[in-house]
Amino acid sequence: MSSVFSNVEVGPKIEVFALNKACQEDKFQQKVNLGVGAYRTSDGLPWVLPVVKKTEIQIAESLTINHEYLPVLGPDSFTKASTALLLGEDSVAIKENRAHGVQSLSGTGALRLGAEFLARKLGRTTCYYSDPTWENHHKVFAGAGFTTLKEYRYWDPKSRSINIDGLVEDLSNAPEGAVIILHACAHNPTGCDPTEKQWKRIADVIEQKKLFPFFDSAYQGFASGDPIRDAFAVRYFISRGFELFCAQSYAKNFGLYCERVGNLVVVQKDAATSTAVLSQLTLLVRAMYSNPPAFGCRIVDTVLNCPNLRKEWMECIKIMSTRIIRMRQALYDELVRLETPGTWKHIIEQIGMFSYTGLNEKQVKLLVDEFHIYLLSSGRINMCGLNENNVAYVAKAIHKAVTTIAN
Secondary structure (H helix, E strand, O other), X not given: OXXXXXXXXXXXXXXXXXXXXHXXXXXXXXXXXXXXXXXXXXXXXOOOOHHHHHHHHHHHHOOOOOOOOXXXXXXXXHHHHHHHHHHOOOOHHHHOOOEEEEEEEHHHHHHHHHHHHHHHOOOOOEEEEXXXXXXXXXXXXXXXXXXXXXXXXXXXXXXXXXXXXHHHHHHHOOOOOOEEEEEOOOOOOOOOOOOHHHHHHHHHHHHHHOOEEEEEEOOOOXXXXXXXXXXXXXXXXXXXXXXXXXXXXXXXXOXXXXXXXXXXXXXXXXXXXXXXXXXXXXXXXXXXXXXXXXHHHHHHHHHHOOHHHHHHHHHHHHHHHHHHHHHHHHHHHHHHHOOOOOOOOHHHHOOOOEEEOOOOHHHHHHHHHHHOEEOOOOOEXXXXXXXXXXXXXXXXXXXXXXXXXXX
């Protein structure tokens, strides 16, 4: 008898993980990994935040902690602290009991949970996401049952900045009720965020067309070093009276990549709908994974609710964001020194972990094949992969790619 699995086709590789594996297996001494989206120290090593390590030990040594199930939507202490981090301690939506959090499996899990709710409970089928985008936005919403998924213009390859007119025009043509995915800060992959004035234009069209904003907040605090600045867009939309979802992730700003700690923030117009909404989210969680994991949640919960630990955490994200800004400047300075053709100002104008360099696929291939510099085919690089020891080497490689292969 033939296997029931005999007709299953091999799926395509996930580029970023395939790239990371290839880099790990490369024996070249000067190899550089600019692909995987994880923070690295100036020595090119993963960094466990000192405050996280301290808290891990504290949790592990506690005699009061057990391994019983958590509440289905996560501990109140975690979801409330996480929601307050995003919306602000003085948030009117929180005070009026119309903003709530649901613990999720990192930011991706929050996106999927929110997408499932919108599709199953509200009947939404249309989703718009930015071009270029983090690849999982399409996959998450398609997997949740959305049947119409479209890209809205975001990136202008000529100016290497946001195409705000194209963005607004595309949203103006979206049907009423469409879900609009917005990056709260540090847009992935471009690193280009709307200005406050541009956010107001985006909010205007979303309000006029009666669209539903769904923010993806993967870098709060980590992007600029200031959680308040990084939360501007979400807080502004709420001040305008929007109902919205926001997916929070603690992979980057706590360095908890493998612990999968996240929170889905639900903001409503009226507290009267909260009981029904949370009950339906409870049923969705129960059907998908039943109960959230505890360890990473306890780390974030402990840190956010202890003033001293929270202060230490803020110092850590300042260290990470400052190093990234420094590497942006160093790469820009090297490219200018080499008189590399084209404009590179966008590298220091972008924010967060990633830079959308503007390199094309052939130029990227040269960097990988000849210089052993690993980056995505889109030209996106992780700025954390740069350090004082390799930034000149990377700049020289980019210079060669640009001067020998036409853009």
